[in-house]
Amino acid sequence: MSKILIRGAKVLGGEPQDVLIDGSLIEAVGTGLSDEGAEVVEADGKVLLPGLVDLHTHLREPGREDSETVLTGTRAAASGGYTAVFAMANTFPVADTAGVVEQVYRLGQEHGYCDVQPIGAVTVGLEGKKLAELGAMHESAASVTVFSDDGKCVDDAVIMRRALEYVKAFGGVVAQHAQEPRLTEGAQMNEGIVSAELGLGGWPAVAEESIIARDVLLAEHVGSRVHICHLSTAGSVEIVRWAKSRGIDVTAEVTPHHLLLTDELVRSYNPVYKVNPPLRTERDVLALREALADGTIDIVATDHAPHPHEDKDCEWAAAAMGMVGLETALSVVQETMVDTGLLTWAGVAERMSFKPAEIGRATGHGRPVSAGEPANLTLVDTEYRGSVDPEGFASRSRNTPYEGRELPGRVTHTWLRGKATLVDGKLT
Amino acid sequence: MQRHLISAADLTRDDAVLILDTAEEMARVADRPIKKLPTLRGRTIVNLFFEDSTRTRISFEAAEKRLSADVINFTAKGSSVSKGESLKDTAQTLEAMGVDAVVIRHGASGAPYRLANSGWIDAAVINAGDGTHQHxxxxxxxxxxxxxxxxxxxxxxxxxxxxxxxxxxxxxxxxxxxxxxxxxxxxxxxxxxxxxxxxxxxxxxxxxxxxxxxxxxxxxxxxxxxxxxxxxxxxxxxxxxxxxxxxxxxxxxxxxxxxxxxxxxxxxxxxxxxxxxxxxxxxxxxxxxxxVEQVANGVSIRMAVLYLLLGGNEPALTHARPPVSHHHPSNERSAHTPSAAEEK
Incomplete structure (x- = not known):
């Protein structure tokens, strides 16, 4: 592989520098580096970040290839600046055996747009009753370290306790979809002022918070680490903050849409805003931003959830829950966190690359931009502003809540181990 | 008044009073031996009921027939909806048949709003009860x-x-x-x-x-x-x-x-x-x-709503706009509401 010189890039938002890639590694970072024998990419003041890592992606393959495949999902990821994504287990069949996780892992490797690290189901068939073969999935070629029944909560306290304990043997982590099932029967949106008016079944904040409270206490009791998926309420922030202050080994993620959108949008009854956990209130949005800024919430994860058009072009109650997010995540984070002064670009790198890679033990990802490190890199034009056009998505699905909304920032280049997957905004 | 009737919250005070006053006019029709007005002759109204509700459907049907509209009753049971057809496809099928208004009862809150605002159809939409939202x-x-x-x-x-x-x-x-x-x-x-x-x-x-x-x-x-x-x-x-x-x-x-x-x-x-x-x-x-009185009044109110939304003739169209003043002298009102002369 030939050399690539990225000239004049603001590495993690700092002073412009040159970055020389040789093969799959970064050879040098500095000023005035020689371009001899190298293809030159003029960064021209764009921001260079470590390749983004998404701890929460739904790739839908196997089973729902009408909404996304590993190929289309990883192309969407590369388009959004990602070099590694963790694929959730709620496929058909469920990723609860070594066979399924290996299949998903190999598809990612074959396509070569983005590393795919499968997440294994905690329980067989996501049914919450019997532990899946967690050890076998860890020992498989996919080396699974993150386990989640996402889409469903591991609501049985004993099963959750056992899972937390069991994965300690190989450094695994359970990622909990915190949703008390009885409190959310028939739930359609956040329970509050808007749901009362619209007559839609309420999804109360307490259904999330009570599970998080239980699980951090369980993690403390058995000395395990626990990860909280898509934290969405101000109350959840308080619980995680308290748990961290006690030294409990808990990490938490927030989605871009929970940083930007509120339940007021549901007044349109447009199911593009239907998501689980639901959009919350302005107060929650502000608490989540603050928590992401102060480190209470560790990372941003997309919960990229593709759905075919017909599952959203219908009445609210009949619609599927979820939004695509890989191709807009960085823009939403810039809008809500960087342009508001809450985070620097170094802070973004921490929360969208270093830390998610660390939580998921994604070897070779989330590394510093320095000599000798794998060349997993993302170049962002932070000056760009444009409105979101779903027709331009690489994802097979179009269920974005941002259609027509003007957002800042655009990923122009992505390199996966020195190989360009995105050049000038176009997939290779 | 707006083109559709989705929520009571969409009505201004003047809209609401106009509907109530018009309903009083309609109630007089019910006192006559021949309880029919030609106002909506040639207009087609479909009663699209995804939920069982005999009384509301019959009330709308009576109102539509007293205004001489052509009425189609569509209940979800035994229709293509029970075979998985979407609300959108059902609505477009009805639209293709040339429907002027859709009276919809649906178990999902917001279904009438979606029907009126998603560009699926052009017909006027009247909410006959949606989930736990509005009626x-x-x-x-x-x-x-x-x-x-x-x-x-x-x-x-x-x-x-x-x-x-x-x-x-x-x-x-x-x-x-x-x-x-x-x-x-x-x-x-x-x-x-x-x-x-x-x-x-x-x-x-x-x-x-x-x-x-x-x-x-x-x-x-x-x-x-x-x-x-x-x-x-x-x-x-x-x-x-x-x-x-x-x-x-x-x-x-x-x-x-x-x-x-x-x-x-x-x-x-x-x-x-x-x-x-x-x-x-x-x-x-x-x-x-x-x-029992509420049931009788229901027919008059639904006649008034259909009349004001669909406007059977020229006077009805002008009437469909909120009045400038709250108070109408009775002679002025009779110029805009169905009079004995219109009765056939």
Whole structure:
């Protein structure tokens, strides 16, 4: 592989520098580096970040290839600046055996747009009753370290306790979809002022918070680490903050849409805003931003959830829950966190690359931009502003809540181990 | 007025008074030997019912037929909907047949709103009840009933319900009737108090333009109308209240409670009543109970709504705009509303 010189890039938002890639590694970072024998990419003041890592992606393959495949999902990821994504287990069949996780892992490797690290189901068939073969999935070629029944909560306290304990043997982590099932029967949106008016079944904040409270206490009791998926309420922030202050080994993620959108949008009854956990209130949005800024919430994860058009072009109650997010995540984070002064670009790198890679033990990802490190890199034009056009998505699905909304920032280049997957905004 | 009727909250005070006044005109038609107007001749209205509701459908059908519209009844059971056809496809199928208005009853809150705003069809959409969201024609017929009884049939023309005390009792949480009534009665100047056990009051109710009480007895002495909502027995199984007997003891309307209401106060119910649960037979069958009257008024209100939204002829179209002043001299009104001359 030939050399690539990225000239004049603001590495993690700092002073412009040159970055020389040789093969799959970064050879040098500095000023005035020689371009001899190298293809030159003029960064021209764009921001260079470590390749983004998404701890929460739904790739839908196997089973729902009408909404996304590993190929289309990883192309969407590369388009959004990602070099590694963790694929959730709620496929058909469920990723609860070594066979399924290996299949998903190999598809990612074959396509070569983005590393795919499968997440294994905690329980067989996501049914919450019997532990899946967690050890076998860890020992498989996919080396699974993150386990989640996402889409469903591991609501049985004993099963959750056992899972937390069991994965300690190989450094695994359970990622909990915190949703008390009885409190959310028939739930359609956040329970509050808007749901009362619209007559839609309420999804109360307490259904999330009570599970998080239980699980951090369980993690403390058995000395395990626990990860909280898509934290969405101000109350959840308080619980995680308290748990961290006690030294409990808990990490938490927030989605871009929970940083930007509120339940007021549901007044349109447009199911593009239907998501689980639901959009919350302005107060929650502000608490989540603050928590992401102060480190209470560790990372941003997309919960990229593709759905075919017909599952959203219908009445609210009949619609599927979820939004695509890989191709807009960085823009939403810039809008809500960087342009508001809450985070620097170094802070973004921490929360969208270093830390998610660390939580998921994604070897070779989330590394510093320095000599000798794998060349997993993302170049962002932070000056760009444009409105979101779903027709331009690489994802097979179009269920974005941002259609027509003007957002800042655009990923122009992505390199996966020195190989360009995105050049000038176009997939290779 | 807007092109569709989706929510009682969309109506201005003038819109609502216009509908009530028009309904009085329509009610006069019902008193004639031939109860028919030619107003909507040649217009096609489909009653699209995804939920069983014989009384609401029949009421709309009667209203449509009295206005000479062509009526198509479409119920989801046994239709392609039960085979998985989407609301969008059903709507477009009906549109292709040349429908002018869709009266929709749907179990999902917001389905009529989606139908009216998603670009699926061009027809006017009238919400005949959606999930636990809205039932605007019910609220209108309730307001019509109140105005007649509390203000007067003729004295009420052009008037709203300013200062009237209305108490709504029962399963507010699951009630589209309660939501619609709170919106419309507030618009008409009435003061509404909701009474229910705390389990049947929605979280978020604090922003509604009304009072909330958990104690029925304390509200009765000053109420002008009490509206009892149906309470389904199955709510008991979801722990909303302990037993049927306890519910009726605390929140049911019996003869003793009715006796504590002011003499002029009326008892209303959207039907169907659960006798022995929220209302005793003694109250349901009393002179003060307007249940049967509400049914009759429902036809007049739905005639008025269809007439104003669809406009059968030139005068009707001008009438469909909110009046400049609240008060119409009767000669001016007769120029815009169906007169004996139009009757064929």
């Amino acid at each position: 605007p024609t019910q609220a209108l017929l309730d307001a019509f009933t109140m105005r007649r009884r509390l203000v007067g049939r003729d004295a009420g023309l052009g008037q709203d319900l300013a200062g009237r005390q209305i108490t709504i009792v029962g399963d507010v949480l699951h009630s589209r009737v309660a939501r619609s009534n709170v919106d419309l009665l507030h618009t008409l100047g009435a003061e509404v108090t909701l009474v229910a056990p705390p389990t049947l009051v929605p979280v978020g109710v604090e922003t509604w333009p009304c009072e909330v009480s958990y104690d029925l007895d304390s509200t009765l002495a000053k109420t002008d109308a009490v509206m009892m909502l149906r309470v389904q027995r199955e709510r008991m199984n979801a722990a909303f209240f302990p037993t049927e007997r306890e519910y009726s003891r605390r929140y049911g309307l019996d003869g003793d409670r009715m006796a504590r209401m002011p003499e002029h106060a009326i008892v209303m119910h959207p039907g169907p009543m659960v006798r022995g649960m929220e209302i005793t037979a003694e109250v349901a069958d009393s002179e003060r109970c307007t249940v």
